[in-house]
């Protein structure tokens with residue numbers, strides 16, 4: 001009897017302290033867009049989110065009114081173009097899908113001219129209003145927009161490399177799904193670590209590290225790698241001018257946000273690839289790199305090394321690094337010259 005009531009008391013105190021630790025206010029900047037709307041919906045269903053702040057230069061109050069009727073505990077507020085600072089007040093996690101998407105024939109780098117200044121200005125507002133926030137960058141080109149955010153925060157004197165993330169989760173989601181399609185297994189059994197950056201040849205899937213991926217014949221392997229690297233183009237082509245991946249990206253963005261929130265709330269062993277400031281290839285002048293990262297109460301807790309990779313994967317990595325370096329430098333230079 002005593003043991004049971006003591007156990008119940010312990011449970012109650014644990015749930016009290018964990019809910020106290022989990023009062024997380026999350027902002028979505030670009031909430032009215034193709035990604036922003038379903039992402040806001042998915043975040044509304046996440047019990048780790050207690051308050052959702054939806055901002056866009058177009059349509060956020062409408063999205064917020066709609067999403068706010070969903071019967072989960074979190075509160076939702078929408079903010080129009082001139083209320084960015086209010087949207088960011090007290091926010092701990094900021095997810096940024098603001099910016100233009102690709103049309104057929106464009107590379108992600110072709111988005112730089114429009115999206116660089118959008119991301120720079122949003123990052124400046126975060127630096128001013130909620131400098132402690134964790135920033136999750138979805139806007140492309142991620143290889144450049146993440147360095148832009150870092151540079152803006154550095155200029156403002158508030159950069160903490162543990163709190164800035166490029167969301168590369170869609171590459172991981174695709175790799176898992178496409179590998180399952182090839183092997184006939186359930187995707188839950190075909191997890192793949194994807195490293196590097198988030199565009200074309202900078203996306204490097206480490207299939208040799210998975211039991212289902214390492215036995216593939218050469219032809220199947222190279223088709224699979226190509227599909228993972230250029231999965232975004234598949235969607236851009238199929239949408240035929242109407243944009244790029246939005247629904248799968250919202251899923252991936254919600255998945256990564258959930259991982260971060262679990263880490264922030266003290267869960268151990270939350271490990272996922274994300275594009276962060278990293279020492280892994282710093283000796284080659286590459287400041288940011290996506291690899292498995294352990295997430296914890298402070299954001300990035302530990303950056304894992306790549307682990308053993310095959311000769312073919314080493315070749316992919318060799319092709320990734322020069323492009324990644326120039327994408328990063330382009331982002332850095334943009335803020336220097338702003």
Ligand SMILES: NC(=O)C1=CN([C@@H]2O[C@H](COP(=O)(O)OP(=O)(O)OC[C@H]3O[C@@H](n4cnc5c(N)ncnc54)[C@H](O)[C@@H]3O)[C@@H](O)[C@H]2O)C=CC1
Nearest residue numbers: 030032033034035056057098099100101138139140170249
């Ligand atoms: N990291 C990744 O894996 C992926 C990234 N993306 C990128 O995400 C971005 C958004 O894509 P979509 O949602 O499809 O585009 P979209 O055009 O449907 O939505 C973008 C939204 O951003 C808003 N916006 C523009 N400037 C803004 C500003 N200064 N402040 C706040 N909001 C602003 C627009 O009003 C619009 O509602 C694109 O750059 C796209 O390339 C897309 C898919 C995957």
Ligand SMILES: O=C([O-])CC(=O)C(=O)O
Nearest residue numbers: 102140170232233244245
């Ligand atoms: O391909 C695009 O432009 C959007 C994107 O980043 C992706 O789907 O991976």
